[in-house]
Structure formats: C-alpha cells, structure tokens
Amino acid sequence: MADEPRKLTARITHLEMAERSTVSVPTPIGIRLAIMRATDIPVHYYRYLYEQVGRPHHWMMRRKQSDAEISATINAQTTEIHVLYADGCPAGFAELDLARMPDEAEILYFGLVPDFQGRGLGSFFLAEAIAAAWSHGPQKVAIHTNSLDNPRALQLYQKMGFTPVGWSEEEVEAWD
Template structure:
C-alpha cells in the first residue's frame, strides 16, 4: 500500500475482539428464499481454490494468516484432520467459506475464517451462513466456540457475531501488513 507520495505505507493497527459462545443456539437460521443455495464441506481442497476464496474475501480486510504459505504447507493445514472448510454456493457460484479448527478439542473449536465474497455481501446471506458454521462447529461437542474479528473486518461483523450469541471475552491489538 502506498501513501499520496507513492511511498510504501507501514503496517496497519487492528484492534481484535475475541468472542466466545459457551453453548449451542437453540435453532438454526433458516436458509433464505430466492437464490439456489448450497453449502458443501470440502475435502482434499486444492490450495489454488482456497487461495481464490481467501483472496476474494480477505484482501479487503488484510487477512494475513495464510497469505504467504507455500502450497504444500497450505495444503497440509487446510486438509488436516483437525480442519474443516465449508463453501457456500449461490446459483452455482462460490460465494463464501468458513474454516473450522478442531485442534484444541475438547476444550474449544475455533472459527478461523468466515466470510462472503464482495459480490454476495449485503444480500441477507451472512446470518444463515454463520449459523451453518456455528452448528458445524458444535457438532464436534467442544466446551466452547471462539471467533475473532478486528477493526479491519466488515464493520457489521462484530454486530453479527454478537446477535448470533457470541460474547466478547478479550481484546488485543496487532500490526497487520496491508495487502497490496
């Protein structure tokens, strides 16, 4: 990222909100009517497809955890037995994904990533898709479910997570390299 003089800008400061859910919700959010929707758990995901979704969703928010991983390392992470990735399709097009981490079971499951591509944001899909992520996570019977958001994410993310039953339990800050 460059400033108005064409010089490379420094890191961004993100305030992170750490949230938890201590019991599963009573009900799933119903699938919205209108477009044809499908949610598939992806097995043996190619790194190129993961990178496509990660870039389309995460670039605007400067996601960084998986940005620089070599393909072999990325494949090991996303296809591990302790990971689960689900992709939302709208009328046949990939529209979003969530990634779950079960490596800390039985104490917790973490929603590592959750998001929709820009084309499908603002269409009333987030609440339904987050509900799918929550129920997929709770199906492994953790003691708690955690998710994190920060000030670089969508300004509506924190509100959505709280409406769905997550409660903030900690805050932190992190420097994030801008995604050019």
C-alpha cells in the same frame, strides 16, 4: 528498492460461545444455496477463496504461507472447510480449526465474497458454520473479528450468541 508494505493496526475482539445458540436463521429465498464441506481442497482454490473473502479485510496469515504449509493445514484432520455456493458460484467460506478439541472449536475464518454481501447470506451461513463447529461436541466455540473486518461482523457475532472475552492489537500488512 521496493516500497515497504503499508502497515495497519487491527484491534482484535476475541469472542466465545459457551453453549449452543438458540438463534434460528431462515434460509434466504430467491437464491439457490448449497453448503459443501471441501475435502482435499486444492491450494489454488483455497487461495482464491481466501483472497476473495479476505483481501478487503487485509487477512494476512495464509498470504505468508507456502503452498506446502497451506496444503498441510487445510487438509489436516483438525481442519474443516465449508464453502457456500449461491446460484452455483462460490459465495463464501468458513474454516474450522478443531486442533484444541474437545475444549474448543474455532471458526478461524468466515466470510462472504463481496459480490454476495448484503443479501442476507451472512447470518444464514454463520448459523450453519456455528452448527458445524458444535457438531464436534466442544466445550465452547470461538471466533475472532477485528477493526479491519466488515463493520457489521462484531454485531452479527454477538447477535448469533457470541460474547466478547478479550481484546488485542496486531499490526498487519495492507493487502493493496
């Protein structure tokens, strides 16, 4: 009999931004950066990004989805995926969910590959993801973080102009 997956409780903070942020983030120097919107992204590449960024934080939703489900979601007209490259290597990604437009654009997933954390890329990339979300003209931009995420995530989101609007809890399977 296989071992049961280890369960973790995540306290989720729901945040919103009701107007464009005026926070300006300079482009980090000393590293060549590119942000590219991925269109027709192959599932295997998406799974790679999702695992590299999400494994330390026990992201769960896409782990449970089939390749067909993921392909349908990530290649939908209401999804945008932006990949951050640093010196030619994938350093992070942001996934925008535009299904509730014009009311809301949600930054559904956002994060950096652990090798690229601590270099000042998070603020820069988040500012770009926020700008991409606002470019669609929503009434608000939403993002969520939880107690399993990077401990600086909530502080960064608030610094960038997001305001907490609610909390919830969810049980997730550990990504061991």
